[in-house]
Amino acid sequence: MFSQTTEYALRAMAWLALSPDELVPTGAIAERTLVPEHYLAKVLQSLAAANLIKGRRGVGGGYRLARRAEDITLLDVVRSVMVVERITTCPLGLPNHGPNLCPLHRAVDDAAKAIIDIFGERTLRDLVAAPQQNKPLCNSQITASLTVSAIGRAK
Amino acid sequence: MFSQTTEYALRAMAWLALSPDELVPTGAIAERTLVPEHYLAKVLQSLAAANLIKGRRGVGGGYRLARRAEDITLLDVVRSVMVVERITTCPLGLPNHGPNLCPLHRAVDDAAKAIIDIFGERTLRDLVAAPQQNKPLCNSQITASLTVSAIGRAK
Numbered sequence: 001m002f003s004q005t006t007e008y009a010l011r012a013m014a015w016l017a018l019s020p021d022e023l024v025p026t027g028a029i030a031e032r033t034l035v036p037e038h039y040l041a042k043v044l045q046s047l048a049a050a051n052l053i054k055g056r057r058g059v060g061g062g063y064r065l066a067r068r069a070e071d072i073t074l075l076d077v078v079r080s081v082m083v084v085e086r087i088t089t090c091p092l093g094l095p096n097h098g099p100n101l102c103p104l105h106r107a108v109d110d111a112a113k114a115i116i117d118i119f120g121e122r123t124l125r126d127l128v129a130a131p132q133q134n135k136p137l138c139n140s141q142i143t144a145s146l147t148v149s150a151i152g153r154a155k
Numbered sequence: 156m157f158s159q160t161t162e163y164a165l166r167a168m169a170w171l172a173l174s175p176d177e178l179v180p181t182g183a184i185a186e187r188t189l190v191p192e193h194y195l196a197k198v199l200q201s202l203a204a205a206n207l208i209k210g211r212r213g214v215g216g217g218y219r220l221a222r223r224a225e226d227i228t229l230l231d232v233v234r235s236v237m238v239v240e241r242i243t244t245c246p247l248g249l250p251n252h253g254p255n256l257c258p259l260h261r262a263v264d265d266a267a268k269a270i271i272d273i274f275g276e277r278t279l280r281d282l283v284a285a286p287q288q289n290k291p292l293c294n295s296q297i298t299a300s301l302t303v304s305a306i307g308r309a310k
Contacts, residue, residue, distance in 0.1 A: 001237065001238060001239045001240065001266070001267050001270060002263065002266075007246070007263070010259055010263070011247075011259070014259050033247075034247055074259075074262055082156065083156060084156045085156065091162070092166075092188075092189055092292065094289075094292075094293070094294050095294070095295075096289065096293075096294055096295045096298070097289045100289055101289070102282070102288060102289040102290060102291040102292075102293075103277070103281060103282045103283075103285055103288050103289075103291065104165055104166070104169050104229075104282050104291040104292075105291070106288075107229055107273060107274065107277050107282075108157065108162070108165070110273050111156070111157075111269070111270050111273045111274065112156050114266070114269035114270065114273060115156060115266050115269070115270070118262060118265050118266045118269060119262065119266065122258070122262050126258060127257070127258045127259050127262075128258075130258055133257060133258050133261075134249075134251065134252050134255055134256070134257040134258075135257060136257040136258065136259040136260070137247065137249075137257075137259075138249070138251075138257075139249050139250070139251055140251045143251070
């Protein structure tokens with residue numbers, strides 16, 4: 001339903017949220033998210049343009065989240081690559097409709113509101129912090145290594 | 156949020172639902188929906204391919220709904236031009252996820268479910284039959300003529 005670009009942007013951000021303390025090279029993000037690297041590079045540019053990630057070029061370069069995972073909602077991510085807005089006035093410009101949407105545009109607006117609510121109430125941290133749930137993008141091996149790494153940090 | 160094609164398909168179907176007893180020429184639909192005629196022609200082809208409208212070529216030709224307005228949901232219309240499906244298994248094919256979606260794909264699936272629910276529970280008849288609401292695509296003049304026509308038919 002959502003574009004491939006939207007899905008890829010969400011995957012990339014989920015992976016960066018799992019590695020919040022490091023610069024992750026584009027190639028490593030591509031490998032984990034199963035996104036072709038040249039396509040991913042464009043998605044990362046959009047995310048950087050929206051000030052959601054910061055990059056550094058060259059050896060040892062890569063991308064990291066621009067702010068804490070709990071301060072970035074999925075809606076922020078989705079909006080970096082597509083327009084998600086409520087309908088506030090008749091899209092056809094009919095003066096007798098104006099802000100009193102007809103049932104057609106009321107339905108489209110209800111759908112927009114639902115998307116905004118669902119993606120707006122969840123942060124990147126919510127994706128990676130739930131202990132009882134699968135980690136995004138992670139097979140069993142990676143999940144185990146993340147757990148070890150988290151235990152290591154907690155010590 | 157939805158594509159222009161989706162918006163145009165919904166407009167065209169709303170207009171046909173307002174004129175259920177007649178074949179409406181493409182040019183007349185284009186004029187009322189404010190959609191460029193060559194673009195609209197492609198949208199109408201998609202709607203016909205999905206068996207939502209029927210057309211007749213030539214003089215006096217045009218399009219009409221293929222079944223009653225109460226038997227066509229907005230979801231039927233939206234699905235004629237875009238894919239709207241629930242996520243039932245991990246899009247990355249991770250075997251340890253499978254049908255147990257991670258929080259990222261759970262969120263995307265929640266959004267898909269919301270869209271399916273909102274558009275699935277409303278029919279074309281709901282768009283045009285509510286007496287207290289604006290008619291889709293209709294300025295004051297057209298609304299008045301529809302009312303007169305409805306009174307005429309009721310006599």
